[in-house]
Structures are given as structure tokens and as C-alpha cells.
Amino acid sequence: MNRKLGMIIGLQAFLIVMLFWVLVFYGKDEYEASSQAxxxxxxxxxxxxxxxxxxxxxxxxxxxxxxxxxxxxxxxGTHQAxxxxxxxxxSIDSLIDLRTRYLSSKxxxxxxxxxxxHFKSEYIRLHTLNLDDKNISDKAVAAALVDLNSNEAKVFAxxxxxxxxxxxxxxxxxxxxxxxxxxxxxxxxLQNLIDYKEVLIQITLPFDSPEPSQKSSISxxxxxxxxxxxxxxxxxxxxASSATIQGKTYFYHAKxxxxxxxxxxxxxxxxxxxxxxxxxxPSTAVIWYGGKPWVYRKLGADQFIRMPINTDVELENGWxxxxxxxxxxxxxxxxxxxxxSEEFKSEITNENQD
Numbered sequence: 001m002n003r004k005l006g007m008i009i010g011l012q013a014f015l016i017v018m019l020f021w022v023l024v025f026y027g028k029d030e031y032e033a034s035s036q037a038x039x040x041x042x043x044x045x046x047x048x049x050x051x052x053x054x055x056x057x058x059x060x061x062x063x064x065x066x067x068x069x070x071x072x073x074x075x076x077g078t079h080q081a082x083x084x085x086x087x088x089x090x091s092i093d094s095l096i097d098l099r100t101r102y103l104s105s106k107x108x109x110x111x112x113x114x115x116x117x118h119f120k121s122e123y124i125r126l127h128t129l130n131l132d133d134k135n136i137s138d139k140a141v142a143a144a145l146v147d148l149n150s151n152e153a154k155v156f157a158x159x160x161x162x163x164x165x166x167x168x169x170x171x172x173x174x175x176x177x178x179x180x181x182x183x184x185x186x187x188x189x190l191q192n193l194i195d196y197k198e199v200l201i202q203i204t205l206p207f208d209s210p211e212p213s214q215k216s217s218i219s220x221x222x223x224x225x226x227x228x229x230x231x232x233x234x235x236x237x238x239x240a241s242s243a244t245i246q247g248k249t250y251f252y253h254a255k256x257x258x259x260x261x262x263x264x265x266x267x268x269x270x271x272x273x274x275x276x277x278x279x280x281x282p283s284t285a286v287i288w289y290g291g292k293p294w295v296y297r298k299l300g301a302d303q304f305i306r307m308p309i310n311t312d313v314e315l316e317n318g319w320x321x322x323x324x325x326x327x328x329x330x331x332x333x334x335x336x337x338x339x340x341s342e343e344f345k346s347e348i349t350n351e352n353q354d
Contacts, residue, residue, distance in 0.1 A: 069335030176236025
């Protein structure tokens, strides 16, 4: 009797376990679907709208205070603009090569010219003897004439080669540097450039800049080390323009152990273009996105718009700016990164809905 009762109780327990497993198995999908539906029904407020192609972010004053989003009004500022541009340190390897070949051709022409004088004298002597009752044969006179003409052709070829090399130097390096290179005795400047005691700089100045004068100078510095200023002396115009910067090109030379061939330098001219009025953008207002600087301008009590700026003129606590932002405009100086996150969170949400 007890054994039969135990079997009944065991069977009932087994049926209860199986029933519980069936309920869990079939109820799991319904529970997950219900949970997902509940999640979809939780909607975050859409704070981003688009007006006339501009993205506007709306944040209530209460949320601004809670998120510590703060703004500051822009203050007026002025900047003393100067003519500035860039240049490159130029290797003079090709100039040295042209100079070497030119001097070699000139030396060859001098040697041939000396030999030519001998052949002329010999021809005249043999021709005179030939006229004096054929004291020398016609064949000997003819051979002397061939030698004379051959040597004249060699002199002409050497001098023509030297002339072409001189023209190539002037075309590639300009009149000033070509004049230095064509002299047999190297000038102090050319020798310094060859010995790398000085460097040659091709500088590009704006089209509206005045023409440099002889013995004039400008201040240059490596592009990534603007505090290392070096004085550069004017040489001459450069015949070729820069491949990257449009403007008028000139050759300068400078003494500096820091400058290397191929290095880019920034030109800092003392010639003023006048005073420019604008506003000062605090450094705390600037955020960087896509490699560009931006600020958020406050449009009203609860609206903000992201605007691009330029950072060409850096100040101690920000940047001098001229453009669409004007005096007394309010920009976000605390919490701009939160606005940027809110703006792109909206874009992600819209993409998911699509």
C-alpha cells in the first residue's frame, strides 16, 4: 500500500515539473515580445528639429540648469593684420649640378680654343710653304685644314653647351642665383649655400604685397615652431610658382641650423594691412568635429544652433573671429559637448526608424 502511494506521489511530482517546464518554454517568447513592446513605447523627447536647412536643438531652461549648460556673450576685439604666407626650404642640388657642368664646358672650350690657335698657326705656315713653289704638299695643307675645322667645331659645341646650361640655370633658378652660379669663383653666399651654412628659401607672398627691394628682409619660422623666428635676406625673384600656394614667389637666404631642405616655413611680414574689428571667441566655447572648429550659438531662451568658425588668429584665451557671429551674440561655454551628443543622437534615432 505504501509502495503504491509513493508511486502515485512521484508521478504527480513528475507531471507538475513537466507542466512548469511547458509554461516557461512557451511563455518566454510572449514575455520578451511584451518587454520589447514596452520598451518601444518609452519615447525619449525629440529635442532636434530642422528649420530652413539648419539643425536647431531645443533645451528647456530647467534642463539647461540641470545639465550645467552655460553661455557667454561675445566681446569685441581687434587684430593687427599683417601680410603672411608660407615658403619652403629648397635643395640646391640641381643648381650645383648645372654649375659643375657649365664650368666643365667652359673649361673644355678654353682648352680647345688654345688648341685651335695652334692649328690655325700650323695651317697658315703650311699654306704659306705650299704657295712658295710647293715646298709642302697640297695633301699636308688639306690635312691641316681638316684639323683646323674639326677643332673649330669642337670649340663651338663646347661654348654652345655652356650657353645652354647657363640658360637652363636662369630658367630654373632665376637671374640672381644664375648670376652667382655662373661665376668661376664662388661668391660667399653661394659657398655658404653649398656648405649648408645657409639655406635657400622659396617664399610665396600674396599678389597684393609690394615687390621686395634689394637688401630687404623678412621674418620666417618653421610652420610647427612659430616662436623660432629667423631673419631671411632677399636674393631675387623665383621663376617658378609654388605647387601648393598661389602668389608671387621669391628667393631668400637665411642662416639657421634648425632649417632643413623640404621643411615648410611660415612667413611673418612686418608690413601691416591695417586693423580688423571682430569678436573674441572663448576657448571654452570651441568644440572640434570632423577636424573643424564649431561653436553653439544661443538663439533664444531654449534654442541652440551649431556654427563653424575659423581659428586662424589665436589669442591668449581664445580666438579672434570675423564672420556671422557678432558682438553680444551668446555662445555656449559649458556643455557644448552635451549639445553635440544630443544632435547626433537624434540623427542615429532617425536612421534606426528608417
